[in-house]
Amino acid sequence: MTSPPAIDVRALQRRFGDRTAIAGIDLTVRAGQIHALLGPNGAGKTTLLRTLAGLVEPTAGHARVVGIDTTKGPRGLRGQVGFVPSSDRSAYQRISGLENLAFFARLHGMRKKAAFIRAQEVLEQVGLGDRAKDPVNAWSHGMQQRLSVARALLTDPPVLLIDEATHDLDPVAAATVRELIAARAEHGAAVLWATQRLEELRGFAGAVTLMANGSAAFEGSVEALAARAVPSWTTSRHASALEQGYMSVIRDVAA
Numbered sequence: 001m002t003s004p005p006a007i008d009v010r011a012l013q014r015r016f017g018d019r020t021a022i023a024g025i026d027l028t029v030r031a032g033q034i035h036a037l038l039g040p041n042g043a044g045k046t047t048l049l050r051t052l053a054g055l056v057e058p059t060a061g062h063a064r065v066v067g068i069d070t071t072k073g074p075r076g077l078r079g080q081v082g083f084v085p086s087s088d089r090s091a092y093q094r095i096s097g098l099e100n101l102a103f104f105a106r107l108h109g110m111r112k113k114a115a116f117i118r119a120q121e122v123l124e125q126v127g128l129g130d131r132a133k134d135p136v137n138a139w140s141h142g143m144q145q146r147l148s149v150a151r152a153l154l155t156d157p158p159v160l161l162i163d164e165a166t167h168d169l170d171p172v173a174a175a176t177v178r179e180l181i182a183a184r185a186e187h188g189a190a191v192l193w194a195t196q197r198l199e200e201l202r203g204f205a206g207a208v209t210l211m212a213n214g215s216a217a218f219e220g221s222v223e224a225l226a227a228r229a230v231p232s233w234t235t236s237r238h239a240s241a242l243e244q245g246y247m248s249v250i251r252d253v254a255a
């Protein structure tokens, strides 16, 4: 018998007043897969990730994470989901990164000593081991973003929801984060990875959903998206095939 998908989204809708953020999406991500979420600003990527993290309730349809209905909220999903919000600044600014992570590890039930050991370990994984004891308000934006990634990895959850984690990162730090996430996927985590950096998807994401206006305008492999590339006077000759494929899908939606 095949196990249920780690992420299972069926006919999901979410409205905010008159505005439709998610207009009926189906999505499946299995253990060990990295699934990229693309789309223009306002397409609904963050709303989808926040719904899966239990922070937003669907208006219709459903979302399940390792079989748990996400309407149970973040508490009901605790230990199952590592969520990296975009531009996350939710850490306690006056205490150190180490103390922040140890605090969150203790919320997950770790004993004090084990919590500090694990906190130091994940800080080293994201390249912040030597800054562990600095107060977070002395860290740069990119360092705080890496702290958010470290927090999501604390308990090795089976599902990782990542919203533009590499947005503020230098290329070396961004590569380190992708390697860490790929290693988690190799160990069985299911990853949903929202990004605007197309160049990072090749050799990283196995599948792509391109959202537009709250719907899935394309779903397939990175190679299949690149194969949608069409020569056009509007596309720069320097744009990669992947970028051209992306733009071709968005143009079809707008047409």
Ligand SMILES: Nc1ncnc2c1ncn2[C@@H]1O[C@H](COP(=O)(O)OP(=O)(O)OP(=O)(O)O)[C@@H](O)[C@H]1O
Binding pocket: 016, 019, 020, 021, 039, 040, 041, 042, 043, 044, 045, 046, 047, 048
């Ligand atoms: N709390 C909210 N209240 C009202 N409208 C919202 C709320 N959250 C999102 N929306 C709307 O839902 C739509 C989808 O927004 P969302 O943030 O999910 O897009 P996105 O694809 O993540 O965009 P970006 O690439 O800019 O991060 C937008 O029109 C946005 O204005």
